[in-house]
Amino acid sequence: MTVTNHSWQSLPAAQQPEWPDQEALRKTLADLASYPPLVFAGECDQLRARLGAVARGEAFLLQGGDCAEAFDGVSAEHIRNKLKTLLQMAAVLTYAASVPVVKVGRIAGQYSKPRSKNTETRDGVTLPVYRGDSVNGFEFTPESRIPDPERLKRMYNASAATLNLVRAFTTGGYADLRQVHAWNQDFVRNSPAGQRYEQLAREIDQALAFMNACGVAPEEFKTVEFYSSHEALILDYETALTRTDSRTGDLYDVSGHMVWIGERTRQLDHAHIEFASRIRNPIGVKLGPTTTVDEALTLIDRLDPDREPGRLTFITRMGAGKIRDHLPGLVEKVTASGAQVVWICDPMHGNTFEASSGHKTRSFDDVLDEVKGFFEVHNALGTHPGGIHVELTGDDVTECVGGGDEVMVDDLHQRYETACDPRLNRSQSLDLAFLVAEMYRS
Numbered sequence: 001m002t003v004t005n006h007s008w009q010s011l012p013a014a015q016q017p018e019w020p021d022q023e024a025l026r027k028t029l030a031d032l033a034s035y036p037p038l039v040f041a042g043e044c045d046q047l048r049a050r051l052g053a054v055a056r057g058e059a060f061l062l063q064g065g066d067c068a069e070a071f072d073g074v075s076a077e078h079i080r081n082k083l084k085t086l087l088q089m090a091a092v093l094t095y096a097a098s099v100p101v102v103k104v105g106r107i108a109g110q111y112s113k114p115r116s117k118n119t120e121t122r123d124g125v126t127l128p129v130y131r132g133d134s135v136n137g138f139e140f141t142p143e144s145r146i147p148d149p150e151r152l153k154r155m156y157n158a159s160a161a162t163l164n165l166v167r168a169f170t171t172g173g174y175a176d177l178r179q180v181h182a183w184n185q186d187f188v189r190n191s192p193a194g195q196r197y198e199q200l201a202r203e204i205d206q207a208l209a210f211m212n213a214c215g216v217a218p219e220e221f222k223t224v225e226f227y228s229s230h231e232a233l234i235l236d237y238e239t240a241l242t243r244t245d246s247r248t249g250d251l252y253d254v255s256g257h258m259v260w261i262g263e264r265t266r267q268l269d270h271a272h273i274e275f276a277s278r279i280r281n282p283i284g285v286k287l288g289p290t291t292t293v294d295e296a297l298t299l300i301d302r303l304d305p306d307r308e309p310g311r312l313t314f315i316t317r318m319g320a321g322k323i324r325d326h327l328p329g330l331v332e333k334v335t336a337s338g339a340q341v342v343w344i345c346d347p348m349h350g351n352t353f354e355a356s357s358g359h360k361t362r363s364f365d366d367v368l369d370e371v372k373g374f375f376e377v378h379n380a381l382g383t384h385p386g387g388i389h390v391e392l393t394g395d396d397v398t399e400c401v402g403g404g405d406e407v408m409v410d411d412l413h414q415r416y417e418t419a420c421d422p423r424l425n426r427s428q429s430l431d432l433a434f435l436v437a438e439m440y441r442s
C-alpha cells in the first residue's frame with residue numbers, strides 16, 4: 001500500500017490522542033486503509049444536493065443522535081430506538097414545515113470526543129480523560145484509559161455494523177411513513193407529554209387518510225433516505241478512510257456521509273480545517289458564541305470557495321442566553337457575502353450545567369429557548385432556519401431535566417447512561433419535534 005502524504009498531515013491538530021505504541025498505530029492504519037469504504041462518494045454527493053435544498057430554503061435538516069456512541073451500544077434495540085425516534089421527529093416536521101426533511105444521524109462513527117481537560121480526577125486519583133470508545137475506555141482505571149489503536153478498528157467495525165442495520169431498517173419497509181405515524185399516534189395517545197399534540201397528529205392522520213382514499217401510495221412512503229455523520233476528530237482514522245473517487249479523482253472521507261469539525265478543532269491554520277477543505281463530503285462546522293464574523297467568512301473561503309449550496313453547514317451552538325445577541329451579526333454578514341450556507345441550531349452544547357446532584361445536565365426549557373431564538377433571528381433577517389442538531393437517544397434515559405414527562409434533578413440518577421454529554425430521551429425528543437413544528441406553523 002502506498003502511503004500518501006496529505007497536506008493536513010504536517011499541520012498541528014488539537015485533541016489528538018497520544019498513542020503509546022507508534023508501530024501498533026502504523027499497522028492499524030495500514031489495515032484500515034485497505035478496508036472497504038463505509039459509504040460511497042455518490043451518496044455523499046446526493047446528501048450535498050439535499051443540503052443544497054436546505055441552503056436555498058426549500059428543505060429542513062434534522063441531525064441527531066448520541067453525544068458519544070459506545071461499542072456496547074451497537075445492538076439492534078438501541079439502534080432501532082434511535083432511528084425510530086429520529087424518523088418520528090422527521091415525520092412531524094415534514095408535515096408542519098411542508099418541505100422535505102433531510103435526515104442525518106449522529107450515528108455509525110460518532111465514537112471520538114474532544115475534551116476540555118486532558119485528565120480527570122476522582123477521589124484524589126488523576127487519570128487521562130476518556131476520549132471516546134475509539135481511543136480509550138470509559139472505565140476509570142489506569143489500564144482502560146491508555147489509548148489503544150486497536151480501538152480504531154473496533155470503531156470501523158461498529159460503524160459498519162450500525163450502518164448495515166440502518167440501511168436495512170430504512171429500506172426494508174420497517175420505516176414506512178404510515179408505521180412512523182402510528183408510532184407518533186402512540187406517543188400522543190399514551191403519554192401525558194404527547195397529549196398536547198393531538199390536534200397536529202389528527203391533521204397528519206387526515207392527510208394520510210386523504211391520500212389513501214385517493215389511491216395515492218407512493219414508493220417514497222416505504223423507504224427513507226437516511227445519512228450518517230460524525231465529528232471528524234481523530235485525523236489518523238479519517239485519513240485512513242479518505243479515498244480518491246474513481247469517477248472524478250476527488251477525495252472523499254468514506255467513514256460517513258457528512259462530517260463536521262467541532263468548536264475545539266476549527267482553528268483556521270490547523271489540520272482539521274485543512275482536511276475538511278480537501279474532501280468533497282458535505283461539511284459542518286460548529287460555531288460557538290465567541291465566533292467572529294471574520295472567522296465565519298474565512299471558514300467559508302476555505303471550505304466553500306465555490307459557494308456551492310449544501311457544501312457547508314454552520315451548526316451554531318451559542319447558548320439560550322446568547323443566541324439572540326450573537327447570531328444576527330453572523331447571519332447578516334455571511335448572507336451579505338453572497339455565501340449560501342446551511343444554518344442549523346445545536347441547542348445542546350451552549351446549555352450544559354452541573355446539577356446539584358453532580359450530574360452534567362441540560363434543561364429542556366433552555367434547549368427549546370435556544371431553538372426559539374434561532375427561529376426568531378432568522379425570521380427577523382428573512383433567512384432560512386435550516387434545521388436542528390440534537391443529542392438524543394431513543395431510550396427512556398434521565399439525563400436532561402424538564403420536558404412534558406418532566407424529569408427532575410432528583411430523577412437524574414435513575415437512568416443516567418451517557419458516556420459523555422446528557423441526551424434528550426425519547427419523549428423529550430418527540431416533545432421538541434412537536435414544539436419546533438408549532439414554531440414552523442406560527
Ligand code: PEP
Pocket residue numbers: 067114231261262263264286317349421
Ligand atoms: C459535540 O457535538 O458533541 C461537541 C463536542 O460539540 P462542540 O464541538 O460544539 O462542543
Ligand code: MN
Pocket residue numbers: 067068349391420421
Ligand atoms: Mn456532545
